[in-house]
Amino acid sequence: MVNALSCLLKPKVTSDTVVRDEEVEMMGKEIRCRIDAVFGHSLAIRELDTGSDNAAEIELNNLSNPYYDVERFGITFVASPRHADMLIVTGAVTQNMAIAARKTYDAMPSPKYVVAVGDDACTGGIVAGSYAVLGGADKILPVDMKIPGNPPTPKEILAGLLALMKKAGR
Amino acid sequence: MGRDSAMPQEIILDLIGSSIKEDRLSPGCNGEYYLPVEETEFGPLVTTLASRKCALIGLFCAENFSAGARFTLFYVFEKKTALLVLVRPVDRVATSVARLLPSATWFERECRDGFGIEFDGAFDERRLFLHETYPEGFHPLEKTFRNAPVTLKESVNPEDEYPFRKVNGEGVYQVPVGPVHAGIIEPGHFRFSVIGEKIFNLEIRMFYKHRGIEKLAEGKTPAEVIPLAEAVSGDESVANATAYCCAVEKIAGTVVPDRAWYLRTILLELERIHSHLGDQGGMLVDIGFPLGANQFAVLREDIFRMNATLTGSRFLRGMITIGGLSHDISNEQLESIKPFLRELKKRYRVGLKIVLSTTSVLDRFSPTGVIKKSLLRPLNLTGPIARASGSRGDVRSNHPYGIYETFCPAIRTLYDGDVLARFTVKASEIMDSLDLIERLLASMPDGAVSTPPVIRDGYALSLVESARGQDLCWVWIRNGVVDRYKVRTASFCNWLAIEHAVQGEIVPDFPLINKSLNLSYAGTDL
Numbered sequence: 001m002v003n004a005l006s007c008l009l010k011p012k013v014t015s016d017t018v019v020r021d022e023e024v025e026m027m028g029k030e031i032r033c034r035i036d037a038v039f040g041h042s043l044a045i046r047e048l049d050t051g052s053d054n055a056a057e058i059e060l061n062n063l064s065n066p067y068y069d070v071e072r073f074g075i076t077f078v079a080s081p082r083h084a085d086m087l088i089v090t091g092a093v094t095q096n097m098a099i100a101a102r103k104t105y106d107a108m109p110s111p112k113y114v115v116a117v118g119d120d121a122c123t124g125g126i127v128a129g130s131y132a133v134l135g136g137a138d139k140i141l142p143v144d145m146k147i148p149g150n151p152p153t154p155k156e157i158l159a160g161l162l163a164l165m166k167k168a169g170r
Numbered sequence: 171m172g173r174d175s176a177m178p179q180e181i182i183l184d185l186i187g188s189s190i191k192e193d194r195l196s197p198g199c200n201g202e203y204y205l206p207v208e209e210t211e212f213g214p215l216v217t218t219l220a221s222r223k224c225a226l227i228g229l230f231c232a233e234n235f236s237a238g239a240r241f242t243l244f245y246v247f248e249k250k251t252a253l254l255v256l257v258r259p260v261d262r263v264a265t266s267v268a269r270l271l272p273s274a275t276w277f278e279r280e281c282r283d284g285f286g287i288e289f290d291g292a293f294d295e296r297r298l299f300l301h302e303t304y305p306e307g308f309h310p311l312e313k314t315f316r317n318a319p320v321t322l323k324e325s326v327n328p329e330d331e332y333p334f335r336k337v338n339g340e341g342v343y344q345v346p347v348g349p350v351h352a353g354i355i356e357p358g359h360f361r362f363s364v365i366g367e368k369i370f371n372l373e374i375r376m377f378y379k380h381r382g383i384e385k386l387a388e389g390k391t392p393a394e395v396i397p398l399a400e401a402v403s404g405d406e407s408v409a410n411a412t413a414y415c416c417a418v419e420k421i422a423g424t425v426v427p428d429r430a431w432y433l434r435t436i437l438l439e440l441e442r443i444h445s446h447l448g449d450q451g452g453m454l455v456d457i458g459f460p461l462g463a464n465q466f467a468v469l470r471e472d473i474f475r476m477n478a479t480l481t482g483s484r485f486l487r488g489m490i491t492i493g494g495l496s497h498d499i500s501n502e503q504l505e506s507i508k509p510f511l512r513e514l515k516k517r518y519r520v521g522l523k524i525v526l527s528t529t530s531v532l533d534r535f536s537p538t539g540v541i542k543k544s545l546l547r548p549l550n551l552t553g554p555i556a557r558a559s560g561s562r563g564d565v566r567s568n569h570p571y572g573i574y575e576t577f578c579p580a581i582r583t584l585y586d587g588d589v590l591a592r593f594t595v596k597a598s599e600i601m602d603s604l605d606l607i608e609r610l611l612a613s614m615p616d617g618a619v620s621t622p623p624v625i626r627d628g629y630a631l632s633l634v635e636s637a638r639g640q641d642l643c644w645v646w647i648r649n650g651v652v653d654r655y656k657v658r659t660a661s662f663c664n665w666l667a668i669e670h671a672v673q674g675e676i677v678p679d680f681p682l683i684n685k686s687l688n689l690s691y692a693g694t695d696l
Binding site (some may be wrong): 047048050051052053054055056057058059060061062064065066068077079080081091092094095096097098099100104126127129130131132133134135150151153163 | 299300303304310315317318319320322324325326349350352353354355356357377378379380381382383385386397398400401402403405407418448464467468470471474478484487560690691692694695
């Protein structure tokens, strides 16, 4: 026979989560508030690589590691542009990706935001002027926020997203 | 094993036989040998090399290299420690070697797109890195084309779309995937022909990310090209920058100080560790085992943060320069990473134990996505994926650069060739790299970390073992500027392995097999 009272009173088997980075926690709390207020409790992001060197993707993936774990702040990376509020573009837009990039943007429901992550997505960066690229993401899409860096760190990406949310809330 | 400096030359002389006079063979700057060939002797020679089990590891073109012909094709063959480059002057037409040496298929298509060279007898004449929107007759690597943005058509008629191989038969249906994938992944297109749930055939189409890196390098000073080399593939930044700088240093005969090579080697191995960790984590994500994946994700983030402390860049960028390193890492800093590495090793073992003692993981990993050993040489598969299929090849031991001759890690070979073997080989390599870094830290010499860069005209071939395998680069400097920067990462060759590895597997295993091969899209598309 299980004693219900002892179940309630005994020490809990779960422990508190280790806080790995104080700065991220602070930023996360603010992001959480903004997402609740502006985006109806969740921000769905679709990532689109239009010609990066894959470092920016690695940093975006790192946002889901236990140091950042951005899902707890209300940010999810979704599989389809049809589910997305925001498109994160990495890399300069190559000629070979231009059609796919336009189709991805068109598939998103409005209202939608576009964020360029990394120097190449912001301006064309190191590959600007090549025959094979059109330039930064703003050559074909309406970019709302640029987060420069080679690549930007996860914290810089979070700070950039927060800045966009402040703008969007106004 | 003692290494005789004459050995590579003897291997080559034995290969090419007595029909070609020895004095026609000229040594290059970096241990490779160049052999100019006449059109009449080219065919028989290539047949001999193929039958003598040489691997074609590179084929690229340069303009205005040989007197009397506009283009020159360079065929790079590898046999054990020897590297032989056949120098073949051609005009617009050359005979294809793709039927004899399958790795030539993509190489030839690449030369055709870049320079407009037609390969007689090629079985695949589709375009490679220039997709449908590029006009016919556009060949960006020709010197007559000055690099500038071009305006292309914004849509493609259905009849002009890329023709994939058609697989017909009862019950065969196609599954097109990409170029935009469901996760945070690079773009590429996979065309599956499926029967029921089993993959009958897969054809991959890449180069969506073609940025024109090689053309961008043309006309730049050697130092200006380093950031481009780092941008070839983000998690191979150190490897590609090292390969490039090595070539430039060898051309000028620059001797890089010992301390610089010790530190470069530490950076190269750190890069291998974080790449392997990301890869192993990714494999576990793809089978839905976040407990294991996060063990490795935390370790990887710890390494990224240490990278930033040591070098100012999480991807170790900006460190490798011509002649050494851009700045020193102090002995105090190096001392401080010793306890970190010891701790990392312990924590990695804990993670590894969790993963390898979970039956559902082993069930998904084995025997999934087998790569047969017989594919390795024809496709020039290299790196951990080849070593998991019985290869004993590693640039660090076959063609050692820097201080790898003294500090060569053990070559870890497994024979099953499946996902589990690849996972295990990478695990051993992480441990070996950690050991190697500790050994380097223990014997770190003092002194300068760079010599003033000297630039001389000339050309050199350079190989480096990145986390993914053999990265090849060929640099030709003329009048103090880069005339040709050819880079061929391990992924360029390794990609074709996936078409074979997935046959007979089910579609849901594809992401796992793909991740286990750890292929770089950016490093292939350039």
